[in-house]
Amino acid sequence: MILEAFVFLTILLGFFGIIFKKNLVMKIISMDVMSTGVIAYYVVLAAREGLFTPIVADAQKGAYADPVPQAVILTEIVIGLSIQALMLTGVMKLAQNNPTLETSEIEKSDMP
Amino acid sequence: MTNLTLLWIALPFLIGFLIYLLPRLDRPLALFGALVSVAYAAQLFIARSPINLRLLDHFGVSLLLDPLAGFFILTNGLVTAAVILYCWGSNKTPFFYAQTLILHGSVNAALACTDFISLYVALEVLGIATFLLIVYPRSDRAIWVGLRYLFVSNVALLFYLVGAVLVYKAHHSFDFVGLRGAPPEAVALIFLGLLVKGGIFVSGLWLPLTHSESESPVSALMSGVVVKAAVLPLVRCALLLEEIDPIVRIFGVGTAVLGVFYAVFEKDTKRILAFHTVSQLGFILAAPEVGGFYALTHGLVKAALFLIAGVLPSRNLKELQSQPMPTPLWIALAIASFSISGFPLLSGFGAKVLTMENLLPWQVIGMNIAALGTAISFAKFIFLPHKRQEATEGLALPSQSRSPLSVGFWAAMSLLLGGLVVASVVYYDAYSLENIVKPLATIALGWLLYWVIFRQLAIKLPRVLEEFDHLIGFMSLSLILLFWMALA
Numbered sequence: 127m128i129l130e131a132f133v134f135l136t137i138l139l140g141f142f143g144i145i146f147k148k149n150l151v152m153k154i155i156s157m158d159v160m161s162t163g164v165i166a167y168y169v170v171l172a173a174r175e176g177l178f179t180p181i182v183a184d185a186q187k188g189a190y191a192d193p194v195p196q197a198v199i200l201t202e203i204v205i206g207l208s209i210q211a212l213m214l215t216g217v218m219k220l221a222q223n224n225p226t227l228e229t230s231e232i233e234k235s236d237m238p
Numbered sequence: 239m240t241n242l243t244l245l246w247i248a249l250p251f252l253i254g255f256l257i258y259l260l261p262r263l264d265r266p267l268a269l270f271g272a273l274v275s276v277a278y279a280a281q282l283f284i285a286r287s288p289i290n291l292r293l294l295d296h297f298g299v300s301l302l303l304d305p306l307a308g309f310f311i312l313t314n315g316l317v318t319a320a321v322i323l324y325c326w327g328s329n330k331t332p333f334f335y336a337q338t339l340i341l342h343g344s345v346n347a348a349l350a351c352t353d354f355i356s357l358y359v360a361l362e363v364l365g366i367a368t369f370l371l372i373v374y375p376r377s378d379r380a381i382w383v384g385l386r387y388l389f390v391s392n393v394a395l396l397f398y399l400v401g402a403v404l405v406y407k408a409h410h411s412f413d414f415v416g417l418r419g420a421p422p423e424a425v426a427l428i429f430l431g432l433l434v435k436g437g438i439f440v441s442g443l444w445l446p447l448t449h450s451e452s453e454s455p456v457s458a459l460m461s462g463v464v465v466k467a468a469v470l471p472l473v474r475c476a477l478l479l480e481e482i483d484p485i486v487r488i489f490g491v492g493t494a495v496l497g498v499f500y501a502v503f504e505k506d507t508k509r510i511l512a513f514h515t516v517s518q519l520g521f522i523l524a525a526p527e528v529g530g531f532y533a534l535t536h537g538l539v540k541a542a543l544f545l546i547a548g549v550l551p552s553r554n555l556k557e558l559q560s561q562p563m564p565t566p567l568w569i570a571l572a573i574a575s576f577s578i579s580g581f582p583l584l585s586g587f588g589a590k591v592l593t594m595e596n597l598l599p600w601q602v603i604g605m606n607i608a609a610l611g612t613a614i615s616f617a618k619f620i621f622l623p624h625k626r627q628e629a630t631e632g633l634a635l636p637s638q639s640r641s642p643l644s645v646g647f648w649a650a651m652s653l654l655l656g657g658l659v660v661a662s663v664v665y666y667d668a669y670s671l672e673n674i675v676k677p678l679a680t681i682a683l684g685w686l687l688y689w690v691i692f693r694q695l696a697i698k699l700p701r702v703l704e705e706f707d708h709l710i711g712f713m714s715l716s717l718i719l720l721f722w723m724a725l726a
Binding site for chain 1: 410
């Protein structure tokens with residue numbers, strides 16, 4: 127329960143960071159915080175019924191964790207990583223003409 | 239059949255990568271990939287029996303291919319083919335065609351799947367491919383518009399993921415049907431993701447800037463098919479679960495009215511079209527049972543209109559009114575505008591009648607207002623001046639009037655507009671006197687209002703809601719709204 131509360135707090139903090147941080151790089155980092163929260167939520171839910179890795183072995187140690195959410199969230203981690211990489215590449219290009227990288231300034235110059 | 243389906247899903251990605259290896263064959267290969275989808279969709283209509291695939295166990299991938307998906311897949315194939323034909327004579331690099339095909343493949347995957355995780359993966363791939371297409375010109379503005387798109391869609395999909403795991407928590411499965419019995423917050427979170435991705439209602443206000451600032455072929459792809467990848471899952475959820483149905487219909491009416499409200503005041507051609515997309519998606523959602531046909535006609539028309547807007551000498555309506563366009567171009571523009579206003583003999587008419595017949599009583603007023611708004615906003619296009627080709631030859635339209643009106647442009651137009659005419663026979667029951675009179679009256683009233691009021695009107699609506707921070711902030715408000723709707 128407490129774990130879940132902290133996970134949701136992470137997601138919320140990330141979300142508010144995206145809104146309230148002015149710098150584009152900070153916004154991207156906030157998005158990463160938010161996605162870390164989401165990943166943690168999957169892991170917490172997977173471990174509801176047991177903690178052990180579900181690997182077939184001779185001796186059963188205890189209740190297994192649910193492998194499905196963990197497998198699913200691996201995809202998200204990979205996708206999240208690639209999106210971050212793409213975004214930061216875009217930010218590098220933008221930084222040449224907008225050194226402060228404040229979104230309000232970029233919008234002023236790039237919104238018709 | 240199973241193998242064929244799997245091959246069809248994988249093929250666009252394979253061709254996309256193959257284009258990198260054989261850059262000389264980029265255009266034919268890309269066109270082949272799009273036409274395969276058209277053939278596959280045709281086969282879905284002929285077979286009529288839905289294909290239901292369940293790969294792995296109950297938590298694995300599940301696909302459903304029925305005539306409803308067939309309409310969307312056909313749209314995807316035709317629009318992609320038209321865009322490739324349009325770009326045939328341009329100097330686009332193989333990278334562009336490869337990304338187009340990967341986008342095509344991810345849209346196909348999103349249309350076929352019926353579980354939340356496959357949908358998530360398809361939507362993310364689609365987001366990345368769209369981003370790469372938007373930033374293709376590599377100007378600062380293109381990069382900013384692309385970043386903004388990727389940011390908004392990624393944040394929405396993070397909410398969506400939380401919703402997906404809540405569904406899993408309730409049912410140990412990610413299937414769409416799991417939405418029944420899932421907690422209301424799961425419905426709210428998943429719908430937030432889909433509404434943002436689909437560009438619907440206030441969550442969709444990222445769409446006008448993105449669609450209007452991209453290059454025309456990319457705008458055509460985005461408005462024609464990309465947003466529909468998130469709309470079909472909404473339609474499917476509404477059809478599967480009767481408790482979801484009212485939510486989807488309410489959003490349908492809301493977005494239909496909101497979109498035309500912006501569109502009638504707009505003076506920029508591409509922004510009118512983009513706001514109009516927001517509105518037309520509402521027609522698809524307002525009557526989920528018949529949304530497929532509407533999606534097909536809207537996809538064809540909107541792609542054609544964006545491609546035409548790309549070769550017009552200016553984007554500003556004021557300048558266009560003083561600068562006549564060549565008559566053939568005007569005819570294409572008029573056919574597309576007539577179809578989307580619901581004029582008989584074109585498929586937009588059948589689709590509108592079909593949608594109007596399937597509305598619930600409380601939706602009728604809203605949708606009629608939206609139809610009227612459509613007629614008003616397209617009167618702006620229909621009444622643009624035009625001149626014969628030889629007359630404009632000597633005038634001040636040097637490079638633009640000649641080069642883009644190439645064979646490729648007309649091939650794309652004949653594909654899209656021909657599709658409109660052919661598709662109009664799908665629903666020939668619509669041709670009764672009452673059905674014909676009503677759209678004509680709507681169009682006449684719309685034109686009247688255009689000449690009397692909107693032609694002179696110069697109100698510029700504030701764009702504050704389209705600023706980046708507000709787009710993200712509005713997600714939290716939409717989330718609260720959706721939560722109460724799901725709870726009710």
